[in-house]
Amino acid sequence: MLTDLSLAGKWLLVALVVLAAVPLLVALYQFVLITLFYRHNHYDECAPFFPRTAILLPAWNEAAVIGTSIDRLMLLDYPMDSLRIYVIDDASTDATPVVVAEKAERYPGRVFHLRREQGGQGKAHTLNFGLETVLADHWMEALLVMDADVIFEPDALARMSRHLADDSVGAVAAYIKEGSRPGNYMTRFISYEYVAAQAAARRAQNVIGAMACLAGGAQLHSRANLEAIGGRIDTSSLAEDTFTTFWTQLSGRKVIFEPHAIVWAEEPGSIDGLWKQRLRWARGNVQLTRSFSGLWFRRSREHRLGSISFGLFWFSVFLLPAFMVMASAALVTLFFVDFSQAWEAFRFLWIINVVCYVFITTFTLFIDTEVARRCWREAILFPGVVSLVIIAYTCFPKGFAWLVHHGAGDVGFSVTHHDVHWLILFAFVWLSACMLVACVAKLLEPHRGGRFLSPLFVYIGGYGPLLCAVAFSSYIKELRHADMRWEKTEKVGRGAEHTRAMEQLP
Secondary structure, three states, X not given: OHHHHHHHHHHHHHHHHHHOOHHHHHHHHHHHHHOOOOOOOOHHHOOOOOOOEEEEEEEOOOOOOHHHXXXXXXXXXXXXXXXXXXXXXXXXXXXXXXXXXXXXHHOOOOEEEEEEOOOOOOHHHHHHHHHHHHHHOOOOOEEEEEOOOOEEOOOHHHHHXXXXXXXXXXXXXXXXXXXXXXXXXXXXXXXXXXXXHHHHHHHHXXXXXXXXXXXXXXXXXXXXXXXXXXXXXXXXXXXXXXXXXXXXXXXXXXXXXXXXEEEEEXXXXXXXXXXXXXXXXXXXXXXXXXXXXXXXXXXXXXXXXXXXXXXXXXXHHHOHHHHHHHHHHHHHHHHHHOHHHHHHHHHHHHHHHHHXXXXXXXXXXXXXXXXXXXXHHHHHOOOOHHHXXXXXXXXXXXXXXXXXXXXXXXXXXXXXXXXXXHHHHHHHHHHHHHHHHHHHHXXXXXXXXXXXXXXXXXXXXXXXXXXXXXXXXXXXXXXOOOOOXXXXXXXXXXXXXXXXXXXXXX
16 A cells, blocks of 8 residues: 555656646747737738827836837827827926926927826836826817836837727737847846746737737727726736736627837836846736636636636736746656656656757747847747756766766866766756756845856856746745835936937948
């Protein structure tokens, strides 16, 4: 009986390792779906369409960026008599009101300053303050929600609005690209990530007809859609954009991603800035997952959010840190119980990993060649140097062992079979320990030498594990019912520098 239980326990541990391959296979499936985008897109229903559009621009201490954003909006290839900009000043304490006043004087009847005297409640409350004004005026036929630092390409809004010619479309998302110039290692990682998470993943979501989230800094809504979802943005969570996306689809309207509507945004250039931004997003996703618990994997004629494909997309990302920890714990246990079984399970997981890594990285770089030229190193090093070494060892164990043995011998060391055994245990632990390396990088950043050491730790541990560490932190925050703070990402105008550089190109 004990033998049977032991055998069952071993297979349970193996199953936990194999389960960690599911998010990888789902990611592969998602990228394969992109190849169907040419058939399953919305362009056949598009037509030139220029509804009277109110632009809501929430701002808190955005003096460094808001002037450039307004000027660029005035250069859009869109009828100027069909555009109005409403800056919702969230009780700014810097020169934001002065800058907006200057722009209102420069563009009379086009720029309006709406000030909240009590701010700091978050983006959703700020947007609702503006929504009350624009919905009270029947002039508005469409609403563009954007961030203060976002820079629109001249044709971006027109490319988005053409989808609203179809009454069944409630909202359209643009393709936000990282625009900080000069950038650094962190903004290059984000640039690559945005290609994978937006230009790639959202194309696949277009194919299945279910969108996870409108781009928070560039989303266009029809008036009918805003009224159908209650005329207000959700204020109960930190994921107001995702809630709006879900409610739009639950009301029976489509959400479309427009990959050719390009806007530029200044993203965090530090681990601390990225952590604050992504922790807010991740906690919001936890809150949304719980709020829509009755939706997942339940088919509906009105929307596709309950489809199997969309559920797999959502939970493969949402639960990825948990999968990593469980697989690592299972492998370590198997290491001491049945090493051969542990090694076979490990090889299976990492061979799947390498196939997905090569396919997804190559595919992503081909989607946006401009980002590929600038960020190819970060694309390759996305999983981290140590993980790449483990991938090499998993695929070519004998060749790698020979290389290590002879390399160590050349410098006077001898590597025994026992040493290799313990290196394999390290690889098992690393599957989850890589997230701890990301946490160390965050702790080092503000200290002396952190400017050099923290990027080094990110490259060693990986940017992907850094995002997983943030997601794991969001689990803990929600379990502890920590205060929900809408922490603003600091903007210093690097996106404006990118705009000026673009304008100087021949």
